[in-house]
Amino acid sequence: MSKALDGVKILDFTHVQSGPTCTQLLAWFGADVIKVERPGVGDITRGQLQDVKGADSLYFTMLNHNKRSITIDGRDKSGKEVLDALVKTCDVMVENFAPGALDRMGYTWERIQALNPKMILASIKGFGPGPYEDCKVYENVAQCAGGAASTTGFDDGPPLVTGAQIGDSGTGLHLALGIVAALFQRNSTGRGQKVDVAMQDGVLNLCRVKLRDQQRLAHGPLTEYPQYPDTEFGDTVPRAGNASGGGQPGWILKCKGWETDPNAYIYFIAQAPVWEAICDVIGKPEWKTDPDYAKPPARLPRLKHIWDTIEAWTMSVTKFEAMETLNKYDIPCGPILSMKEISEDQSLRATGTVVEVDHPTRGKYLSVGNPIKMSDSISEVKRSPLLGEHNAEILKDVLGFDDAKVAELLASPGLTGKR
Numbered sequence: 001m002s003k004a005l006d007g008v009k010i011l012d013f014t015h016v017q018s019g020p021t022c023t024q025l026l027a028w029f030g031a032d033v034i035k036v037e038r039p040g041v042g043d044i045t046r047g048q049l050q051d052v053k054g055a056d057s058l059y060f061t062m063l064n065h066n067k068r069s070i071t072i073d074g075r076d077k078s079g080k081e082v083l084d085a086l087v088k089t090c091d092v093m094v095e096n097f098a099p100g101a102l103d104r105m106g107y108t109w110e111r112i113q114a115l116n117p118k119m120i121l122a123s124i125k126g127f128g129p130g131p132y133e134d135c136k137v138y139e140n141v142a143q144c145a146g147g148a149a150s151t152t153g154f155d156d157g158p159p160l161v162t163g164a165q166i167g168d169s170g171t172g173l174h175l176a177l178g179i180v181a182a183l184f185q186r187n188s189t190g191r192g193q194k195v196d197v198a199m200q201d202g203v204l205n206l207c208r209v210k211l212r213d214q215q216r217l218a219h220g221p222l223t224e225y226p227q228y229p230d231t232e233f234g235d236t237v238p239r240a241g242n243a244s245g246g247g248q249p250g251w252i253l254k255c256k257g258w259e260t261d262p263n264a265y266i267y268f269i270a271q272a273p274v275w276e277a278i279c280d281v282i283g284k285p286e287w288k289t290d291p292d293y294a295k296p297p298a299r300l301p302r303l304k305h306i307w308d309t310i311e312a313w314t315m316s317v318t319k320f321e322a323m324e325t326l327n328k329y330d331i332p333c334g335p336i337l338s339m340k341e342i343s344e345d346q347s348l349r350a351t352g353t354v355v356e357v358d359h360p361t362r363g364k365y366l367s368v369g370n371p372i373k374m375s376d377s378i379s380e381v382k383r384s385p386l387l388g389e390h391n392a393e394i395l396k397d398v399l400g401f402d403d404a405k406v407a408e409l410l411a412s413p414g415l416t417g418k419r
């Protein structure tokens, strides 16, 4: 079966998480992703958070499926010869080096265009042009600078970062969309272009609703926030705890077993259209007609009491029993699932969202497969490459060098890193 990006060649100069997430997605859609790594060292994540001695870490393997690896020293003459050939052959070059690093290696946008005018150069940096443009940036820096940390957590606690990698993987996703859009535009223009995504911008895009609330503040208190009606609002959006970011109030409530299980909780949304069903389920049928509870605006100043009352019911059942009852009435809710529960979930296995992959040096491990499901471009998750595993194959099959040249390059400092 064909794949959506069959025939697209990606020169993958990415490392750590943000860039590799992007190129992994493109690989799942069928692109030929050629990962360039420093000889002898490789992507730094190969050796970070290692759980199995001598084997590539899960950090690396889970971000680099379906790719091929070639080792190239981009500062060496023979390394540059191979890189130049790859730039001429590939459709897209993806990189997330620190600002200026690619230029220092000799691959300015002007030089790349001269080598291949159809090349799409896709880059992730921490910040766009401005006071921080030269900064190196990791996930949590982006979460803080993009508005996520100041709006996450509880009012009486410090700013919090979230476990979802919205700075790295979120930006990788944004970049992947930019790349496919640029590939589509190239069909009509015949030209490549630059695609830039700053991690701060990517996070802010995901925090759009908080910039919405910043502007709503000028017109009065944010009535769906837990601060209302008891606490004064300041001049900026406060942390909203577990309140839902939308027009329907929501909160995390304890379920049976919460005293010993840190994840015996459920997210409960008191959606207006199902309010009457909620009243019946929690044993408060009188709230259906009580003017203090019957309509959404009347409920807003009483939300704390409402959550306490609903929680008295959720604490009498497990989160899964609660799901079963609430779903019968179309009451929107979700169990707080632990990573252990997710890793054992059979429906996620059945859809390929959680997959078991075999690896020659580490054995079997679980990974997250492609969350984007397409009916005519099915993603198979293949193991990540060993460092330099495809050196000869890429020189021969992708770049078309003859056997003598392949042998010469394989032994050169540009590929071995040994001078």
Ligand SMILES: CC(C)(COP(=O)(O)OP(=O)(O)OC[C@H]1O[C@@H](n2cnc3c(N)ncnc32)[C@H](O)[C@@H]1OP(=O)(O)O)[C@@H](O)C(=O)NCCC(=O)NCCS
Residues within 6 Å of the ligand: 015, 016, 017, 018, 019, 036, 037, 038, 039, 072, 073, 074, 075, 096, 097, 098, 099, 100, 101, 102, 104, 105, 124, 125, 126, 135, 136, 137, 138, 139, 168
């Ligand atoms: C992630 C980050 C902080 C890591 O910083 P770092 O480990 O110091 O790595 P750098 O990107 O600065 O690269 C280090 C050097 O290795 C060089 N290098 C990397 N691969 C190379 C190769 N194959 N051949 C030769 N040199 C190579 C780079 O050119 C750079 O050289 P220079 O700065 O001396 O000119 C930084 O890359 C960054 O800010 N990236 C953009 C934002 C981003 O994606 N962050 C999220 C990462 S998940």
